[in-house]
Amino acid sequence: MPLIGRRSKVKGVQFTIMVVGASGTGRTTFVNTLCDSNLIPHKVCDSPETAHEEQGIEIRPVDVELEEDGIRIALTVVDTPGFGDSINNENSFQEIMSYLERQYDDILAEQSRIKRNPRFKDNRVHALLYFIPPTGHALREMDIELMKRLSPRVNVIPVIGKADSLTPTELKAFKARIIEDIDYYDIPIYNFPYDPEEDDEETVQDNTELRALLPFAVVGSEEEVEIDGEPVRARVYPWGLVEVDNPRHCDFVRLRGAILGSHLGDLKMLTEDVLYETYRTEKLSKSILDDSQDSEMLPEDLANQSVLLKEQQLVKEQERLREYELRAKHEIGLMKQQLLAKEEALRNLEARTGSSPY
Ligand SMILES: Nc1nc2c(ncn2[C@@H]2O[C@H](COP(=O)(O)OP(=O)(O)OP(=O)(O)O)[C@@H](O)[C@H]2O)c(=O)[nH]1
Numbered sequence: 289m290p291l292i293g294r295r296s297k298v299k300g301v302q303f304t305i306m307v308v309g310a311s312g313t314g315r316t317t318f319v320n321t322l323c324d325s326n327l328i329p330h331k332v333c334d335s336p337e338t339a340h341e342e343q344g345i346e347i348r349p350v351d352v353e354l355e356e357d358g359i360r361i362a363l364t365v366v367d368t369p370g371f372g373d374s375i376n377n378e379n380s381f382q383e384i385m386s387y388l389e390r391q392y393d394d395i396l397a398e399q400s401r402i403k404r405n406p407r408f409k410d411n412r413v414h415a416l417l418y419f420i421p422p423t424g425h426a427l428r429e430m431d432i433e434l435m436k437r438l439s440p441r442v443n444v445i446p447v448i449g450k451a452d453s454l455t456p457t458e459l460k461a462f463k464a465r466i467i468e469d470i471d472y473y474d475i476p477i478y479n480f481p482y483d484p485e486e487d488d489e490e491t492v493q494d495n496t497e498l499r500a501l502l503p504f505a506v507v508g509s510e511e512e513v514e515i516d517g518e519p520v521r522a523r524v525y526p527w528g529l530v531e532v533d534n535p536r537h538c539d540f541v542r543l544r545g546a547i548l549g550s551h552l553g554d555l556k557m558l559t560e561d562v563l564y565e566t567y568r569t570e571k572l573s574k575s576i577l578d579d580s581q582d583s584e585m586l587p588e589d590l591a592n593q594s595v596l597l598k599e600q601q602l603v604k605e606q607e608r609l610r611e612y613e614l615r616a617k618h619e620i621g622l623m624k625q626q627l628l629a630k631e632e633a634l635r636n637l638e639a640r641t642g643s644s645p646y
């Protein structure tokens with residue numbers, strides 16, 4: 289995936305990813321592997337004198353432009369320096385949560401402005417990759433709590449960082465245990481949703497396969513080696529290579545293809561139409577409630593306001609659905625035209641050669 293330029297003007301599809309997880313799980317290496325560049329510098333190792341000092345979590349978005357399947361993606365990556373294993377992580381949780389909600393607040397404020405700011409940048413996070421350390425045990429309490437708390441605000445996709453630390457058998461068992469925990473604790477992660485009644489066969493198949501890979505086993509590398517004259521991104525060990533882009537070695541390619549390709553639209557739609565709308569409704573209902581407490585609003589007025597709010601939301605959702613339908617119809621129309629043109633070209637060819645090309 290070629291890197292086009294950094295910090296350039298936003299063009300193409302805008303998409304934002306956040307990476308979260310314990311310190312040293314390979315988040316920065318993954319981001320640099322995903323973008324095929326040294327986009328984010330690595331943390332300098334603590335000296336023994338300062339290693340014990342708790343450093344505040346620092347959240348910094350970085351913009352980069354990529355191309356996936358011929359589509360330009362203005363990608364924003366939010367790396368969140370890792371949190372510790374045993375210290376109280378409440379501050380880090382809060383920082384991440386308030387970053388996510390701040391992006392919703394910003395767009396809410398922008399939408400209610402009379403005159404829109406043309407330079408406004410929508411920084412809502414569309415996917416949060418949660419890095420699970422490759423312990424081979426089960427989810428830790430902090431993993432469960434963090435994923436559970438963040439899921440109502442963002443599409444959480446669990447991944448196992450540095451997955452080459454586990455053998456294929458260990459990895460399989462670890463994945464199964466993590467999914468068991470996710471089910472048991474009812475953590476609403478993004479699980480490539482599909483509807484066997486509504487969706488076409490290909491979508492059902494694709495989503496079933498991606499769901500079966502959860503949590504994605506990720507290997508990152510900023511190094512390249514040459515194999516048969518071709519550069520290959522890999523981790524080099526005395527006993528052999530772990531290739532990043534080889535689906536037999538890890539799930540990196542499937543994950544990248546899903547988040548930057550096949551499921552980019554779905555992740556954006558869920559963020560904007562479901563997660564953000566839920567946040568917006570909660571926030572507005574809360575402000576009505578606060579106002580009513582200040583002005584001693586009657587319960588009937590409060591109920592009316594709330595109904596009004598829900599109705600407004602419904603109308604908005606209907607408009608969006610209609611828009612999607614029109615877009616889908618337009619795309620089908622274009623595809624039909626292309627098909628007809630191809631058929632005509634085929635007929636012309638047949639007429640010229642006097643025989644069927646088949
Ligand atoms: N075995 C293995 N090691 C990895 C992988 N990815 C990164 N590493 C190594 O793990 C160490 C930490 O990687 P980082 O990418 O800096 O991890 P991080 O999660 O960003 O760490 P902090 O920002 O320091 O919390 C480095 O020595 C990397 O070379 C991987 O996929 N497999």
Ligand SMILES: [Mg+2]
Binds near residue numbers: 330331369
């Ligand atoms: Mg890092």
